[in-house]
Amino acid sequence: MSLGGQLTGWGAAVCLSLTLFIAGCSGSKSPDYGTFSGSVYTVKRGDTLYRISRMTNTSVATLARMNGISAPYTLQVGQKVRVKGSGSAKSTAMARATPAKSRASSAVAKSAAPPVGQRCWRWPASGKVIMPFSDADGGNKGIDIAGQRGQAIYAAGAGRVVYVGNQLRGYGNLIMIKHGEDYITAYAHNDTTQVNNGQQVKAGQKIATMGNTGADSVRLHFQIRYRATAIDPQRYLPPPGRSPSC
Structure with a gap:
């Protein structure tokens, strides 16, 4: 079934937001990596083509074309994937965001981002941020907050639920909330969901x-998207453990 068919009745804007969300980040990267041999990466359990693309700074389309892999890009443990360059996956991932490139991409992102304080946000969950936001190519387009199974997740702002489902590979149970015309927040990897499509939340x-x-x-x-572009949630959230002052 097509993405549009899955979301019949929710409109092209929601479909576009979901498409951009897929391209942005999965947020499920772990500290363990597969292995390289020259320019060949050996797939380990839990790897996806999206994850390998982030680690090797190679687009998903390029990896798919180089290896003859078609959507939905299913991989097998032990599979050999040709990549550009060589070396360990961890060192490649660390080297991906060079200082010059990071400064350039950050400047572009911040110039297009809304001013802090334009909207009042609150933390969606308590816990340590284990993966920060990155605007580098293939970087994490949100933040990952560690916690305990069953821990409560809260709406970061008032709005209308525009998506509840698990059809998007790599995000598990996902909720998206629209806040006015410019903002959407996303909450992925949920154990249970307690809202429905179209529901207004506080x-x-x-x-x-x-x-x-x-x-x-x-x-x-957790992601905040401004006019479909991912922005760093930690720039807009209050200090950890505090309620918003607005």
């Missing part, structure tokens, strides 16, 4: 419980 309302659907550890992957 800021701080419980919408889900934390889990690891689509991830290799219990966490919340």
Whole structure:
């Protein structure tokens, strides 16, 4: 079934937001990596083509074309994937965001981002941020917050639920909330969801419980998107453990 067919009745804007969300990040990367031999990467359990693309700074389309892999890009443990370059996956991932490139991409992103304080946000869950936001190519387009299974997840702001489902590979149980015309927040890897499509929610309302659907550890992957572009949530959230002052 096509993505449009899955979301009949929710309109092209929601479909576009979901498409951009897929391209942005999965937030399910773990500290363990497969192995390289020259320019060949050996797939380990839990790897996806999206994850390998982030680690090797190679687009999904390029990897798919080089290896003759068609959508939905299913991989097998032990499979050999040709990549550009060589070396360990960890060192490649660390070298991906060079200082010059990071400064350039950050400047572009911040210039297009809304001013801090334009909208009042609150933390969707308590816990340590284990993966920060990155605007590098293939970087994490949100933040990942570690926690306990069953821990409450709250709406970061008032709005209308525009997606509840698990059809998007790599995100598990996912909720998306639209806030006015410019903003959408996303909450991935939930254990249970407690809202429905079309439902109006209040800021701080419980919408889900934390889990690891689509991830290799219990966490919340949280995004704020401004006019479909991912922005760094930690620039707009209050200090950890505090309520918003607005």
